[in-house]
Amino acid sequence: MQFADRLNNVETSAIRELFKLLGKPGIISFAGGFPDPAMFDIEGIKEASSKALNEEPGGALQYGATEGYGPLREQLSSFMAGKGVTVQPEGLIVTTGSQQALDLLGKTLINPGDKVIVEGPTFLATIQCFRLYGAQVISAPIDAHGVKTDELEWLIAEHKPKFVYLIPTFGNPSGALLTLERRRQVLEMAVRHQTLVVEDDPYGDLYFGEAPPPSLLSLSDSVPGSRELLAHCGSLSKVLSPGLRIGWMIAPPALLANAVMCKQFSDAHTSTFAQATASQYLKAGRMPATLAHVRKVYGQRAAAMGNALKRELGAAVAFEQPQGGLFFWASLTGEGGKTRDAGEFAKKAIEQLVAFVPGAPFYAANPDLATFRLSFATADVGKIEEGIARLGRAV
Template identity: 45%
Template structure:
């Protein structure tokens, strides 16, 4: 650290302080845990990571080979901020087939759906604006809204998501700019908001005048039951709902590709914000993703019998079949592993099981004990915008095969056995 300029013997002034918004930021416990659990002997249920053995590396490699072989080398050039036209057309077609007619021009490709959240923070939020979230909610969204200077307020929830009466009261009391939701296979709880509750949320947004940000990174990872309609598909809220999606969970998280579907004025504002942020998402990654979506096929010549194998849809079906088995393995092991009085969610898709330990257990304080037993989870406290529930924790069942999951839950049982740390 400089204290004196050696040339003039003049004392150096201190470097300017960080911006106020940066000083108040908290590190993500999930990202921190990824570093702590990098040792192969640790069975980690912490990160919401797609299973590496289920990523179609060979099919994705073929897609990159195709685009790099194009004589124009278009994929190595700068691109438009809005995103690769072929990729946007393919994404729009997939949305339409799932019940949401979409124009390619209505989509903005982003560097992961996390960037979409950041762009919305820039386009919609001024410092001090209020954002409503589910209690608990996706912790990286809390980081994003905090960076934008927003005041984040949690809305009480039940097994069906935000409670409409509490939401209506919160909107009337706090006059928020937006409501952020993960309605399908929510992170961290795994729960899904039913259609009648989605309709109630749409009606409140229309009547009270606020934006809805509907984040849907897990919707294609369905193991059972019928899909609920997007809030964005409800005509009463179509002019005020932003739908976010991602290819990270179904293709490859390292490609860092997501998308944003929004009404034109907001989408244009997000385009300008993205221009100022990174000009555009990776051209070659977008081109390879488009090629894979158009004609990619899993490399395994003998895939499980879960429907047609060819193409990305067949690959997603294979993932869902494997994830369902892994979810079932975890759920079957939990009753004997957790302390009496524990309870947990039973997700119909996605990546996560949410656990409530009995009163007197503090999941944050118990994490070092779990790590000593070479198993990891995410303490639930990080997911709350308001007062946290210290007894909660999040388990991800996607990363490991069933036998590894069973061993991990057994290690968790040993870690929790006899351990009681008061909140």
């Protein structure tokens, strides 16, 4: 069987491969990027789905518009208004998770050989998606405060990319938070170089203390010409339920129109039942209480993981305490003659019945082999402390 040449540009996800090792009894996993099912508002979702079936069964169960279920687009417009973004319902499309939005961007924008700039490190599926469409993926370095804008601008000027992809708020895997100053700089350079910027924002609502700076989309009103050079991807997966597969994209009209056309060929529309359920949930006003609960629990777990890493691994590991999101991004220092290879560390950790993801797959180029990602979302404080103690024995 002869497969498409584009498959030569991608390989199986290293994270999915790692999951094959997680079947051992008693293993504690910090590997996944999933929300905790205990955080799902089951009663609220039950109530929302029941209302969807009772109040508009045709809309919930019939074929629907590719752009999205009208009432949900209205609710998402209001949801974004609460984040300082003015967007009319027709100014966004509903996607099957924000990951479909990224795939639609690849389909509509990337020709083989086009250059795309991403953060180094960044969301693994993004690298795979863009490469699948033939992109040359270029890494822009980051620090704890997000992408280094001086180096990003140099890369834009040098490579003239089709677009730049960023996760400014609590990035995956880095947990980095782009500063307000750098956000403005990103918007200004988008205008200066007439380069599209894609803002992926699945974690922006998961902050543990002060709210993060406004999104690039929210700030774009203060940087003339930048709104026309922005695509914003949002998701309910991390705050409501991944299983509903509700995401959305806000973008210039021509880009949205082409994305809708490509989506017609892909899945016709996102599940109308899921959309109607999400619409009823947002309409019921339960989201603020859900977010407050999730922020509190994840904040406690992040604090516990940070304290445990300092206690159990000490100088053998360096990290920044995340201010939100789902992840710790850490680096092995080699202090005291201990390993600096996260791949070897991961193997030793599995022997101690604890799992995490080595950092190398998150880089489009020049991976830092000392880095690794830990997720604190699905383990309670007791499991976090036990799991990090096991890491201490493995390092």
